[in-house]
Amino acid sequence: MLNLETLISEADLQKRIKELGTEITKDYEGKEIVVLCVLKGGVMFMTDLAKHIGVPMKMEFMVVSSYGDEYRSSGVVKILKDLDEPIEGKHILIVEDIIDSGRTLQYLSNILSERKPASIKICTLLDKKEERVSDVEVSYIGFPIGNEFVIGYGLDYKQYYRNLPYIAVNKE
Ligand SMILES: O=P(O)(O)OC[C@H]1O[C@H](OP(=O)(O)OP(=O)(O)O)[C@H](O)[C@@H]1O
Numbered sequence: 290m291l292n293l294e295t296l297i298s299e300a301d302l303q304k305r306i307k308e309l310g311t312e313i314t315k316d317y318e319g320k321e322i323v324v325l326c327v328l329k330g331g332v333m334f335m336t337d338l339a340k341h342i343g344v345p346m347k348m349e350f351m352v353v354s355s356y357g358d359e360y361r362s363s364g365v366v367k368i369l370k371d372l373d374e375p376i377e378g379k380h381i382l383i384v385e386d387i388i389d390s391g392r393t394l395q396y397l398s399n400i401l402s403e404r405k406p407a408s409i410k411i412c413t414l415l416d417k418k419e420e421r422v423s424d425v426e427v428s429y430i431g432f433p434i435g436n437e438f439v440i441g442y443g444l445d446y447k448q449y450y451r452n453l454p455y456i457a458v459n460k461e
């Protein structure tokens with residue numbers, strides 16, 4: 290059993306997500322976007338964020354995995370489910386739960402760029418900057434966090450705890 294301690298409360302998450310949605314709406318005024326959720330971790334964030342986006346949008350999902358059940362990124366990113374539609378000429382907003390080493394997003398951005406979208410921007414709920422090894426440009430950040438393994442609100446520990454409505458850390 291884990292001994293969980295709240296790092297970011299449900300109320301703080303929801304308040305910040307609303308702010309991000311408002312900012313995104315302003316930035317993309319007059320445009321249509323494709324909000325691309327990186328599963329599984331991004332699912333909670335994407336669905337809450339989408340409720341606050343006021344420009345026309347489509348939802349797309351990709352399943353990518355670099356961690357498996359490990360604490361550390363393997364560095365090998367696997368695409369387990371690709372996009373359903375071509376993205377040429379579209380404005381893509383990638384929505385992630387966390388950027389840690391940056392390897393996942395670096396890999397994903399490179400692959401998507403080859404498909405010639407009009408633009409690609411990244412929105413992450415959590416940014417763990419200290420661990421960054423790949424240089425990815427992030428346009429929207431919910432919360433910068435320290436070098437701790439976080440759980441909840443989409444983020445798993447051995448595939449469990451994704452359903453917590455808040456972000457927690459394990460205090461052993
Ligand atoms: O910046 P990085 O070091 O690459 O780490 C970030 C990635 O790690 C997590 O995914 P994970 O591979 O654990 O899959 P999941 O979303 O299914 O939990 C998270 O959702 C990001 O996609």
Ligand SMILES: Nc1nc2[nH]cnc2c(=O)[nH]1
Pocket residue numbers: 356387388389437438439440441444445446
């Ligand atoms: N659950 C979880 N997955 C991650 N993937 C990269 N960093 C993390 C983290 O801190 N927690």
